Amino acid sequence: METPNRQGRRRIVVGITGASGAIYGIRLLRLLRGLDVESxxxxxxxxxxxxxxxxxxxxxxxxxxxxxxxxxxxxxxxIASGSFHADGMIIAPCSIKTLSEIASGVTSSLMSRAADVMLKERRRLVLMVRETPLHAGHLRSMATVTDIGAIVYPPVPAFYARPASLEDMVDYSLGRVLDLFGLEASLAGRWSGVAAKRNPGDAAHVA
Incomplete structure (x- = not known):
């Protein structure tokens, strides 16, 4: 996935749409700066x-x-051209309108055009889709973009990580997204499994 620019830095396009969750895009830009990724x-x-x-x-x-x-x-x-070298694009958050444009291939803005470029050049495209509840049309669009190469990553909190704040929940989702690009932001602990727990009386039932 790594496609360095002339200075040797990795390069990622960040899209921020009008869906609720602007904090995801803002925090993502700050994280990329800390990782020395050109945004x-x-x-x-x-x-x-x-x-x-x-x-x-x-x-x-x-x-x-x-x-x-x-x-x-x-x-x-x-960024509207495939000749522009980039590791990929993250749209955080991604509105249903933008998702639908990407799914149809009918791009009416630089946002959806840049996403389309990532797909045609076989580069990573991650869509942090923000909408709920979802009707069948939304789901079909998600299935379509997945079929053509995008990754749909709704920012759903993981409570097993025991987040203590909104920032923790945002960072967990973004940490997982950055994992998809091979970028380690050290935002959340890695799951290492959990030992099976039995009640004392269960021992009698173990052969």
């Missing part, structure tokens, strides 16, 4: 609205976290 950010117009509803941050604050920022309407941007 290319594209945000939808709806993402700006969600950002205002869910955080105290401005778009400029999010832009400052990325190495390169591309306007969602700029279909001539570097």
């Amino acid at each position: 290319h950010l594209v945000m939808s117009r709806s993402a700006h609205l969600t950002l205002n509803c869910e955080t105290e941050l401005r778009p400029a604050d999010i832009h400052a976290l990325a190495d390169v920022v591309h306007a969602n309407g700029d279909i001539g941007a570097a």
Whole structure:
């Protein structure tokens, strides 16, 4: 999966849509910076609205976290071409609208075009889809993008990790996503199995 740029750094495109969960994209950008991964950010117009509803941050604050920022309407941007070398793309969060565009191949923005490029170039595309409940159309779109090479990763919390805060739950999901790119962020302990527990009376039933 590793495709270094001219400076030898890994490069990942980050998309942030208008689905609830802007915190995932924001935290992801901070993690990539800490991992010395070159990030290319594209945000939808709806993402700006969600950002205002869910955080105290401005778009400029999010832009400052990325190495390169591309306007969602700029279909001539570097990330719209397969000749642009990248390890892949993570859309965090991913709206149903963006999921549907990727599934259909009818891309109307740089966000969905860049995702389409990842698929045609056989690069990793991870979609942190945020919607619930799901109707059959949503599920069909998820199945379609999976069939054509994407990974659907809804940010579902893992309670066996015993999260103590919202930040813990966000970090766990993002840690697993970064695992898909071979990036170790050391955000959560690894599952090492659990010893079987028996009641004292069970011993009589063991041969």
